[in-house]
Amino acid sequence: MEDATEGTHGCGNTSEPEGDRCSENDFGPSILGTKDYWEDAYQKELETFKDIGDVGEIWFGEESMSRVLRWMDKVKIPENAAILDIGTGNGAFLVELAKHGYRNLTAIDYSPASVELARNVLQAEDLTDITVKEMDFLNCQGELKDFDVCIDKGTFDAISLNPHDTEEGKKLYVQALKDALKDKGFFAVTSCNWTKEQLLDRFSEGFEFVQELPTPSFQFGGRTGNSVTALIFKRLC
Numbered sequence: 001m002e003d004a005t006e007g008t009h010g011c012g013n014t015s016e017p018e019g020d021r022c023s024e025n026d027f028g029p030s031i032l033g034t035k036d037y038w039e040d041a042y043q044k045e046l047e048t049f050k051d052i053g054d055v056g057e058i059w060f061g062e063e064s065m066s067r068v069l070r071w072m073d074k075v076k077i078p079e080n081a082a083i084l085d086i087g088t089g090n091g092a093f094l095v096e097l098a099k100h101g102y103r104n105l106t107a108i109d110y111s112p113a114s115v116e117l118a119r120n121v122l123q124a125e126d127l128t129d130i131t132v133k134e135m136d137f138l139n140c141q142g143e144l145k146d147f148d149v150c151i152d153k154g155t156f157d158a159i160s161l162n163p164h165d166t167e168e169g170k171k172l173y174v175q176a177l178k179d180a181l182k183d184k185g186f187f188a189v190t191s192c193n194w195t196k197e198q199l200l201d202r203f204s205e206g207f208e209f210v211q212e213l214p215t216p217s218f219q220f221g222g223r224t225g226n227s228v229t230a231l232i233f234k235r236l237c
């Protein structure tokens with residue numbers, strides 16, 4: 001994960017051909033896996049937002065939100081569904097969800113600056129009834145539960161890049177997700193570091209794979225790959 005746009009660069013699965021995907025250890029730890037990095041980044045984005053009203057980076061681009069929204073339309077996720085945005089960043093996805101009619105929205109992020117930025121962004125859009133909490137998803141003490149849909153765009157990636165306890169972090173993530181979702185609740189994950197196969201493996205216990213959302217593919221050296229993977233899982237009872 002190095003770039004916020006959907007392109008053919010930066011991420012762990014970009015140049016790997018299908019059928020020859022990278023192993024669990026193909027990308028190493030990074031400062032993008034640290035809270036300090038995100039706090040610094042959102043502190044700057046908050047200042048910019050206050051100065052000129054720019055919300056900052058839309059990770060993986062606008063299309064990454066549209067494709068999840070299209071899927072939600074297709075499977076008729078009701079407008080009153082309880083939706084959690086895990087690691088909301090600037091809250092841009094919340095704005096899109098609210099504009100789409102969803103009205104039971106919660107978001108968390110462990111960066112206080114992200115939470116302040118998201119609240120500012122929502123306020124500027126007159127969206128005052130969305131809850132944004134400062135919370136570490138890996139240590140949420142059972143506070144997050146009964147969600148119909150959990151959305152993750154780049155947060156599992158960031159957690160996977162943590163220089164400390166990466167395996168432990170990933171396991172805690174899966175458990176926190178299980179706890180947060182209702183039985184049969186959906187998980188929509190967008191990743192640029194993990195391939196479809198790796199995500200299927202990571203979320204194999206307690207979840208059922210539902211579908212892959214189409215993302216742009218590219219060719220390199222006669223082989224095809226995807227820069228971003230977007231998958232839907234369902235929480236098993």
Ligand SMILES: C[S@@+](CC[C@H](N)C(=O)[O-])C[C@H]1O[C@@H](n2cnc3c(N)ncnc32)[C@H](O)[C@@H]1O
Pocket residue numbers: 038039057058059086087088089090092093108109110111114135136137138152153154155158159
């Ligand atoms: C790549 S950014 C994506 C932000 C947002 N989802 C988006 O699409 O713009 C990763 C986000 O995950 C948050 N994050 C990382 N680890 C977290 C954790 N353990 N608990 C909560 N948020 C976390 C970061 O603060 C950051 O906002």
